[in-house]
Amino acid sequence: MASRTDLLAWLNDLLQINYTKIEQCGTGGAYCQVLDSIYGDVPMTRVKMNAKHEYEYIANFKVLQNIFKAHKIDKPVLVDKLVKCKMQDNLEFLQWIKRFWDQNYGGQGYDPVARRKGAPTDTPATIAPLSSGNRAGGLTAGNRSGGKTPIGGHRSGSAQPHNEALVLHLQNQVKELSGHLEGLEKERDFYFEKLREIEILVQQQSEVLEAEQKEDATLKLIQAILYSTEDGFEVPDPNSAAADEEETF
Known part of the structure; x- marks a missing residue:
């Protein structure tokens, strides 16, 4: 090996x-x-x-x-x-x-x-984790250095580069997480489209079998999985929703 x-x-x-x-x-x-x-x-x-x-x-x-x-x-x-x-x-x-x-x-x-054809090859395996240690350490260092204000008022000036670096660091993290979120949304849409295609195919085949007065246990099982919900969640009754709208003043 x-x-x-x-x-x-x-x-x-x-x-x-x-x-x-x-x-x-x-x-x-x-x-x-x-x-x-x-x-x-x-x-x-x-x-x-x-x-x-x-x-x-x-x-x-x-x-x-x-x-x-x-x-x-x-x-x-x-x-x-x-x-x-x-x-x-x-x-x-x-x-x-x-x-x-x-x-x-x-x-x-x-x-x-x-x-x-010259396509880029940079391939990070996973998104970089948040540097919580650096963030916490930076804030702690700022707090510890603020025990007493030195004569001459240099404290605020010396802290400014540190604050700018911290803001830049946080901005980079926000940008990175925004990109990651965009990827997750694309991934969600990708799988949703796949499920939708499966649902349409199952529906079409079920209609064909129904016209022939036949049944398919596998198709029924797939439909049960597609339309199943999590415990404690109920699919709202559309008739009930319509009634509620009519009664709303």
Whole structure:
């Protein structure tokens, strides 16, 4: 088994990228391009090498699964685990990818940058955590330095650079969290659209079966899951809502 250091060195050299953690492979882009170095037929324009959100990772793994299917590669791709960017899951999969590459790469020349058409490759595995320690430490330091005001009134002047740095730090955090929130909203919309498509298909098939006076237990089960609610939550009765509106003065 290759070590993490060896795997990263091999991956960075092969793809001309600068990964620092195995977890970054959870974005899926690197896996796709490793297979492209073998077969040369991966649609790299559909691979987002700088993916930052889980729905983008899933789209990359969809490309990877299509590659596996096209080349009859009999290997399960545990997408739900890999996209969480956990080290152990991606380490095991990258070790398998490396063995597969060793067995199938023909030694032909490969230009990874040209195949990516210069697309950016920065791929942070997760959003950076809030630096609560620095924030608390900065405020504490400010409070401790304020025991007594020095003669000459230099206290406020010396605190100003610190306050500006703190404000800048907080502004950067707000900007980072805003970007993360935007990604979560896109991810929410992505999964909602998938569920909506499933709901429409189930509805259409149910109507066909109903016209034929038939039933399908699986379709009924899917509908039950789609329309189920959390405990303590009741779907409002539309007739009751209409009645309430009529009585409102």
